[in-house]
Amino acid sequence: PHVRSAAGKTWIDSSLDDWPQNDFRIFVGNMGNDVTDQQLYDHFVSKYPSLLRTKVVRDAKTSESKGYGFVSLGDALECAKAIREMDQTWLGSRPIRLKRSNWKDREASKRIYKTRR
Incomplete structure (x- = not known):
């Protein structure tokens, strides 16, 4: 399972199981409420x-x-x-903003924590 951590909370995110494991993912921001999964795909x-x-x-x-979206x-x-x-x-009613998704960095089970000496 994928353990996620953000805003001081940690949870199991089973929705990540639906995604390819070694993909290259883009965060798509500034989407209007009218945009559907199909429209994003078609774009x-x-x-x-x-x-x-x-x-x-x-x-x-x-x-x-x-x-x-992603x-x-x-x-x-x-x-x-x-x-x-x-x-x-x-896309729809707005210009979308794209950046490389950092979802792998936010996965708590794969983090390496540094300790102070």
Whole structure:
């Protein structure tokens, strides 16, 4: 299982089991509430053949978009190219902001903690 840690809390995040293990993931921010998973996928698929998965993150109770999502690619060069080419492109009602996802850095089970001497 994937153990996550953020904002002083730690939890098991089973949603990460649905993602490819060795992918190159992009954080997509500034998305309007009108953007669907399919629209996010369609925005990338024609330019980046290594596209594996897309996901708009939604509130568990209301199912409304939280305004961000993720794009998973199988190729590191395509990932870098996508961030360069697709940042600030319009998707729905807003220009999206892209950056390399740091999800692996936030996984608590893989952290190495330094101790003071």
